[in-house]
Amino acid sequence: MNTSHGGPAGEQEHIPVLLGEVVAALSPKDGGTYVDGTFGAGGYTVALLEAAQCTVWAIDRDPEAEKRSKAVAARYPQRLQFVQGRFGDMADILIERGVTQVDGVALDIGVSSMQINDRARGFSFLRDGPLDMRMEKTGRSAADIVNTWSERELADAIFLYGEERHSRRVARAIVAARVERPFSHTLHLADVIRAEVRRSGDGIDPATRTFQALRIVVNDELGELERGLKAAERILKPGGLLAVVSFHSLEDRIVKTFLKARSGASSRPSRHTPASLGAVPVTATFTEISRRPVGPSDLEVNTNPRARSARLRVAQRTSAPALASVAGGLA
Ligand SMILES: C[S@@+](CC[C@H](N)C(=O)[O-])C[C@H]1O[C@@H](n2cnc3c(N)ncnc32)[C@H](O)[C@@H]1O
Incomplete structure (x- = not known):
């Protein structure tokens, strides 16, 4: 990864x-x-x-x-x-x-x-930036996906492309959180994931897998x-x-x-x-x-x-x- x-x-x-x-x-x-x-x-x-x-x-x-x-x-x-x-x-x-x-x-x-380190590109879950992730800077952004996909679609993508075991819980939390406030920024999403999935023994940030899944989907x-x-x-x-x-x-x-x-x-x-x-x-x-x-x-x-x-x-x-x-x- x-x-x-x-x-x-x-x-x-x-x-x-x-x-x-x-x-x-x-x-x-x-x-x-x-x-x-x-x-x-x-x-x-x-x-x-x-x-x-x-x-x-x-x-x-x-x-x-x-x-x-x-x-x-x-x-x-x-x-x-x-x-x-x-x-x-x-x-x-x-x-x-x-x-x-x-x-x-x-x-x-x-x-x-360069893409990860530029917070304005929205790939990083460590620094706040627009939830974007589009390498081409055009088309559907990560925010578009988390704000509009069904819970089922999100869970499937997070499981398949992020290999996240807790994909269903993460998807449920995303859908609940976006009713309160639609996602526009990376740290909002990272915080919602971290509240749901505990850091594993290997120290990998719980947001890693979901962010990877979204990046893969956004850029096919x-x-x-x-x-x-x-x-x-x-x-x-x-x-x-x-x-x-x-x-x-x-x-x-x-x-x-x-x-x-x-x-x-x-x-x-x-x-x-x-x-x-x-x-x-x-x-x-x-x-x-x-x-x-x-x-x-x-x-x-x-x-x-x-x-x-x-x-x-x-x-x-x-x-x-x-x-x-x-x-x-x-x-
Ligand atoms: C890991 S970096 C490559 C680094 C490069 N080998 C170097 O030494 O600097 C991947 C690059 O591929 C580009 N990229 C990813 N998918 C692509 C695609 N389908 N077509 C063209 N470029 C793509 C990204 O925008 C990024 O700049």
Whole structure:
């Protein structure tokens, strides 16, 4: 779970997680083209640009990231292109700009320290701010959801996306509290949750899980991750590399399931299955570089606690046509 909650805006810069591992996984080459689908503060982008005379297409859905990209682009003339958008749309974004194939794609899922630390963005349950959480700064906010969803819908989301055992109690408390006063600020919501759920033995703030659930819903983060994986499948050239860093089990499960299915590991029919049963031959679109995800070293966790739960999965594109464009399904 990406639970870092540092100081006010600007106090703590974003420290890239598993940076060396991601760059080593993509092993950038001179003349190559790479996608950093989650630009953030540009940590991965800069490392890729430093590692080879390559070009990087950086994408971030947050308009603030575009401002940061300008300084980086000035340092690497002609080699960095930034597009504000979603990585789920990366294939279309690139194809529209004349790029039909890339050598590598990096995704660093979740929120940046800048987003969490800026109270005005509403991601933090430690400092008061508008209950917002929209990475794109448009669309439905977290306040819209807690003020309008039914108790049942809230409980289901908090259980599914926050993995909160006390989801029903939290949802009941939210619905009771909003009758008195609709939610507009983060600390109001955090206080209502804390009054309902006691701090557990591991010291994690009881608001953590519900805030995570709301963030995931507001930004459709899991849907975006699925779309991003399929888009990477479309845009990577044969031999191209995909590196995905995730921060909690819900995300890692999606990446793991996708790569397992696309490498043929989950859907390859048994040789005992009669052809008449309709077993469709699967052509793998990815080869998993390793079945087990890579985690941070002790040194990295000591210097950057946010890295604690990070998991990197790496896969190489085969020459088989993308399934996403053929069948449209995840598996
Ligand atoms: C963990 S930070 C990335 C940090 C970056 N690797 C670095 O080293 O600075 C995640 C970033 O991804 C962006 N993001 C999250 N979901 C996205 C999506 N679906 N499409 C594009 N950007 C997204 C967020 O706005 C945030 O800036």
